[in-house]
Amino acid sequence: MIQLFHIYKAYPGDPPALSDINLSIDKGEFVFLTGPSGAGKSTLLKLLFLAERPTRGQILIGGRNIARLRDSGIPFLRRNIGVVFQDFKLLPRRTVADNVAFTLDVLGVPRSESRERVMKMLKRVGLEHKADVLPPRLSGGEQQRVVIARALVNDPAILLADEPTGNLDPALTLEIMDLLCDVNVRGTTVVVATHDQSLLERYAKRTIRLERGTIVSDEDGIQAARRVASAG
Amino acid sequence: MSATAKAAYFWRSAVLGLRHSPFVHSVAVSTLAIALFTAGLARGAMRMLDGLKDTLGGEVEVTIYLDDSVTPERGRALASALAERTGGEATWVSPDEALTRLSRELGDLADTVAELPENPLPASVELRVPPPLRSPEKLAALAREARAQEGVTAVDYGEAAVERLSAISRALQVGGGIAFLVIVIATVIITSATLQLAIYARREEIEIQKLVGATDRFVKAPFLIEGLLQGLLGGAVAVIALWAFSRWAGPRVDELFAFLVGPGRSWTLVDGRALVEVMAVGAALGLCGSFVAVGRFLKV
Known part of the structure; x- marks a missing residue:
């Protein structure tokens, strides 16, 4: 599903953000990207939805080299990738339903069909009763669930989440992580960047560890959970 | 994936944009309205002066003086030939009739004419020039043509008056054009x-749109519609203001020019055509402004 070959990313005047990254993520996999701040987790995610382009190397998504994709092709790639951020990126003056419908508006889905799909998605994330509420009136966990609903309403093949629980307390963190696992169980490939080691132990998923822009380990879920447990 | 749904979204988004920043948009609408009102007023004034020129131009007459050797029959034939050629009204005036007119016009001094030993006035053909031939160039050509006729001694068509009126009209057109260009810019x-402010205010929305797969055109379309709506709103306000001004000033303008064109003639600043023109220009200006803003500030 996702393959990276010898990926480099450098910004002028700074040490390389990513160096010689090679990895492969299968369809339907759940992968944690972990490492300290500045390790390159967010940069790697940005390359996957082409918010940034690699300095060198190839990125294949569904067999297609997106590193060479023209700018005009980026929107069509992104329609197949849901993205979740730590800071939510919700529109405060639009209702929860309108925020989720935003993805469908871009695709030109008629309003009546859109409403139906939005309500179904809100039900899946447990927020159908908050459809007409404005985001600032929701808790952090609820806001993140709206973001996940917006990212998934179009049934993308891949969901990328950059520190999705970074702003949440432990209870809400588990709520969101359970939701992401549920999304993965339904067939979506999920890549979560996090520096929260407790999540690696608790959820025992494949974990790719980055340090200073390079992959230092790529462990399966059990190995990662054991390592975190023994370190803790 | 319906184009109708996308179009509906663009309009909804544009209207929301107007509603979310009422102050900023009202500044743009007011500016457009003032500019269009001024342009409409200038256009109305130009049309009014053109009308005035036509009315005064109705007096433009070419007088063709004939040699004494030209018989009345030949003079009348020349008059009807000129009338047919130009589509105007031509009359042969005998020397006696010319003298009678002069006496009438001189009033108290008519006696001096009676004391003349002989009638010094020549016969002539008077041609009332139809509107299509009232430009200085066409009148000069007509005079040249008449002068070439046998038995014609001189031709007079009030060159100075015609040229002055045309110069005023030209100056108005050039001045109006320059003023309109300044207003447009x-x-x-x-x-x-x-x-640009609207785009800045909605930068988060644009960022999210891009994130969920919006194309550049999709992001830009609502802003273009917003500009169009601003233009139409500005046009509508200008039309209402022009109509109100026309109702207030119309009777006063009629009164002002009554001595020139006679009573019963009325001027209007806003007719159906003016309404369409002001709205169309407003829409075009709004759209141009949004094209500039989207092109310069919306780097998507």
Whole structure:
């Protein structure tokens, strides 16, 4: 599903953000990207939805080299990738339903069909009763669930989440992580960047560890959970 | 994936944009309205002066003086030939009739004419020039043509008056054109500046749109519609203001020019055509402003 070959990313005047990254993520996999701040987790995610382009190397998504994709092709790639951020990126003056419908508006889905799909998605994330509420009136966990609903309403093949629980307390963190696992169980490939080691132990998923822009380990879920447990 | 649904979204988004920043947009609409009102007023004034020129131009007459050797029959034939050629009204005036007119016009001094030993006035053909031939160039050509006729001694068509009226009309057209250009540039700049603010205010929305797969055209379309709506709103306000001004000033203008064109003639600044023109120009200006703003500030 996702393959990276010898990926480099450098910004002028700074040490390389990513160096010689090679990895492969299968369809339907759940992968944690972990490492300290500045390790390159967010940069790697940005390359996957082409918010940034690699300095060198190839990125294949569904067999297609997106590193060479023209700018005009980026929107069509992104329609197949849901993205979740730590800071939510919700529109405060639009209702929860309108925020989720935003993805469908871009695709030109008629309003009546859109409403139906939005309500179904809100039900899946447990927020159908908050459809007409404005985001600032929701808790952090609820806001993140709206973001996940917006990212998934179009049934993308891949969901990328950059520190999705970074702003949440432990209870809400588990709520969101359970939701992401549920999304993965339904067939979506999920890549979560996090520096929260407790999540690696608790959820025992494949974990790719980055340090200073390079992959230092790529462990399966059990190995990662054991390592975190023994370190803790 | 319905184009109708996308179009509906663009309009909904544009209207929301107007509603979310009422102050900024009202500045743009007011500027457009003032510019269009001024342009409409200038256009109305130009049309009014053109009408005045036509009315005064109705007096434009070419007088063709004939040699004494030209018989009345030949003079009348020349008159009907000129009338047929130009589509105007031509009459042969005998020397006696010319003298009678002169006496009438001199009033108290008519006696001096009676004391003349002989009638010094020549026979002539008077041609009332139809509107299509009232330009200085066409009148000069007509005079040249008449002068070439046998038995014609001189031709007079009030060159100075015609040229002055045409010069005024030309000056109005050039001045109006320059003023209109200045208005166009100013309004495009102001409209694009307000849309720049709108784009800035909605940068988060644009970022999210891009994130969920919106194309550049999809992001830009609502802003273009916003500009169009600003233009139409500005046009509508200008039309209402022009109509109100026309109702207030119309009777006063009629009164002012009654001595020139006679009573019963009325001027209007806003007719159906003016309404369509003002709305169309407003829409075009709004759209131009939004094109500039989107092109310069919306780097998507």
